[in-house]
Amino acid sequence: MKRRAIEAAGWLLIVAGGAALVLPGPGLLCLVGGLALLSLRYAWAKRLLRPVRARAFLLASKGVQTWPRIVSSMLGGLVLVGIGIVWGVGSPVPRWWPLEARWWLPGGWGTGITLIASGGFAWGMxxxxxxxxxxxxxTAPDNASLASEDRPLTPVPSR
Structure with a gap:
């Protein structure tokens, strides 16, 4: 039963992540989470997860090595929260909007809450x-180290 629940949750995260790639939400995070769950059961998921995980750690490391990157990332999270609040509260349809009024900020608070949660999650990350x-x-691992699951990413020596 536990095995089936983990597999179902993994596939659900994969589907939700795919949808969130085009809709507001943490699409890549859901995809990685789904792969992580499926990698407990399938070798193909483990093979797919290794390079994605290595790349994510490399980008996370690069993203916090300078203050301008840190500040701009925090501001990006704040912008997501702000857009989520505006989306949830709603605003009148502007005159320049070319479509019907029902297509202006669709989703209401459902979409707004996912945007706010994405901003909060970004701050946490x-x-x-x-x-x-x-x-x-x-440092970035080479392709040979990605093939071995036992070789972690290596820290750059301190100077």
């Missing part, structure tokens, strides 16, 4: 990356 990688950047 920035804090996590800052605490884990700031001052300890990682």
């Amino acid at each position: 920035i804090v996590y990356s800052f605490r884990r990688f700031r001052g300890h950047p990682i």
Whole structure:
């Protein structure tokens, strides 16, 4: 029963992630989460997850090595929260809007809450990356190390 629940949750995250790639929401995160769950059961998912995980850690490390990157990322999260609030509250349809009024900010608070949650999640990931990688950047693994699941990303030596 547990095995089937994990598999169902993995596929559900994959489907939700695919939808969130074109809709507001953390699409890539859902895809990675789905792959992580499916990798507990399938070798193909484990093979797909390894390079994605390595790339995600590399980008997270690079994203917190300079203050301009940190500040711009935090502002990006704030913009997501602001857009979510505006989307939820709604605003009148502007005169320049070429479509019918029903297509202006569709989804209401459902969409707004996902945008707000995405901004909050972004802040959490920035804090996590800052605490884990700031001052300890990682190097990109080569393709050979991606083939081995036992070889982690290597920290750059301190100078």
